[in-house]
Amino acid sequence: MAEFRALGLAPWLAEQARQVGLLRPTPVQAACIPPVLQGRDCLGCAKTGSGKTAAFVLPVLQVLSEDPYGIFCLVLTPTRYRTPAEAPGGPREAPGRAEPPLPVPPRRELAYQIAEQFRVLGKPLGLKDCVVVGGLDMVAQALELARKPHVVIATPGRLADHLRSSSTFSLRKIKFLVLDEADRLLEQGCTDFSADLELILEALPARRQTLLFSATLTATLSQLRALAANSPFFWEAEAQVRTVEExxxxxxxxxxxxxxxxxxxxxxxxxxxxxxxxxxxxxxxxxxxxxxxxxxxxxxxxxxxxxxxxxxxxxxxxxxxxxxxxxxxxxxxxxxxxxxxxxxxxxxxxxxxxxxxxxxxxxxxxxxxxxxxxxxxxxxxxxxxxxxxxxxxxxxxxxxxxxxxxxxxxxxxxxxxxxxxxxxxxxxxx
Structure with missing residues (x-):
């Protein structure tokens, strides 16, 4: 608990982290939480399982506790991902043997996992969250959005659908924009999301904090830095290709x-x-x-x-x-x-x-x-x-x-x- 307190987290939040099993900050959390609490934009790159989600959930909750008004934070996550074999110039396995791409990709499950972390860590706040992904009823989602949840976790396509279909839904009071797997959302050639992302970014206020987290760095780094224009803090984990000692x-x-x-x-x-x-x-x-x-x-x-x-x-x-x-x-x-x-x-x-x-x-x-x-x-x-x-x-x-x-x-x-x-x-x- 003391180690999280040393990062600038409030006692109640450090205690909540302890109760859910976060006993000490991981490297990405220790590096990124302080600058986010200072109001800086952040670009963090660390491998899966390193604690990236809590690195943005914890500081967002702390700032939210000081000003719990309206839709406070928007988290975007891609609806599909690139397998290692699909990487530009990457090797591929023999055709016809590997598993086909998901018709309904697992990012939807990931969106619910992010929502769960917000919900568990933000329990003392009575946090309200809303997951907006494809494949589910738009009317029910619209009703949830109308109740002004504190945090919205969304895939770009479905969120863009709501922006296009509603004249009352607004993101103008967003304080935080979080891009999970940011390079996948912005990478060149990802045409599925380019128009949707452009619409979403135009609907957001210019004055906001932007937090970008990814497991890899790609040629989109310049785009990511451009999005994070508010004295951006950049952190990359070492030894990305190695497995952990434990x-x-x-x-x-x-x-x-x-x-x-x-x-x-x-x-x-x-x-x-x-x-x-x-x-x-x-x-x-x-x-x-x-x-x-x-x-x-x-x-x-x-x-x-x-x-x-x-x-x-x-x-x-x-x-x-x-x-x-x-x-x-x-x-x-x-x-x-x-x-x-x-x-x-x-x-x-x-x-x-x-x-x-x-x-x-x-x-x-x-x-x-x-x-x-x-x-x-x-x-x-x-x-x-x-x-x-x-x-x-x-x-x-x-x-x-x-x-x-x-x-x-x-x-x-x-x-x-x-x-x-x-x-x-x-x-x-x-």
């Missing part, structure tokens, strides 16, 4: 034909030792995600799936069950899990070795977040050795081998293979 990274060498049996054995072993652990299992395709979930549930493991072919309500429900510990195991594809903030994950298992080091870094970054310890185990077949070498070169760290008793795996092999085939037969066609 993360134990292991690999398990397995024959391709035995991979599912090894997975079941791993899950059973960790469940026996740590019944309260939350586990995320990453798969490459939606079909694998669905089949593995069905298979693990037949073995009585409390699992739930998250992939891009699920409907929005199904994904919301799956995430809620995992975050509330109703299910301890989440089986997810890379696209569906991108950007999701699930802080208390103790174990990540890669069912396949990622074809790109950046995908590996994203996956294992779901654990060992915000100073907590975590473990990541990657199943590596005889065909994946070169991929492991590429990962090790990128993260500047040699993965340690994880060993299991092979006979225990062979004992369940037939049962696992039969169960897998049954699940493939009854699973949805892809």
């Amino acid at each position: 993360l134990e990274q292991r690999y398990l060498l397995v024959p391709e034909a035995l991979k599912d049996a090894y997975l079941v054995h791993l899950v059973q072993s960790f469940q026996d030792l740590h019944q309260d652990w939350a586990i995320i299992i990453f798969t490459k395709t939606c079909k694998d995600c669905q089949v593995l979930n069905m298979m693990l549930r037949k073995f009585n493991f409390p699992s739930v799936a998250l992939h891009s072919m699920m409907k929005q309500k199904q994904r919301f429900a799956a995430l809620a069950k995992f975050k509330s510990s109703i299910f301890k195991i989440l089986i997810a594809t890379d696209v569906a899990a991108r950007g999701l903030d699930i802080p208390a994950v103790q174990l990540v298992i890669n069912h396949n070795t990622p074809g790109l080091p950046k995908i590996y870094i994203h996956r294992v970054g779901r654990t060992a977040r915000a100073g907590r310890r975590g473990t990541a185990i990657t199943l590596v077949t005889q065909y994946d050795i070169h991929l492991v070498h590429a990962i090790e070169e990128e993260i500047k760290l040699k993965l340690q081998e994880f060993s299991v008793e092979e006979q225990l795996v062979l004992d369940i092999l037939t049962q696992v293979n039969v169960t897998r085939r049954e699940c493939e037969i009854v699973s949805a066609p892809w």
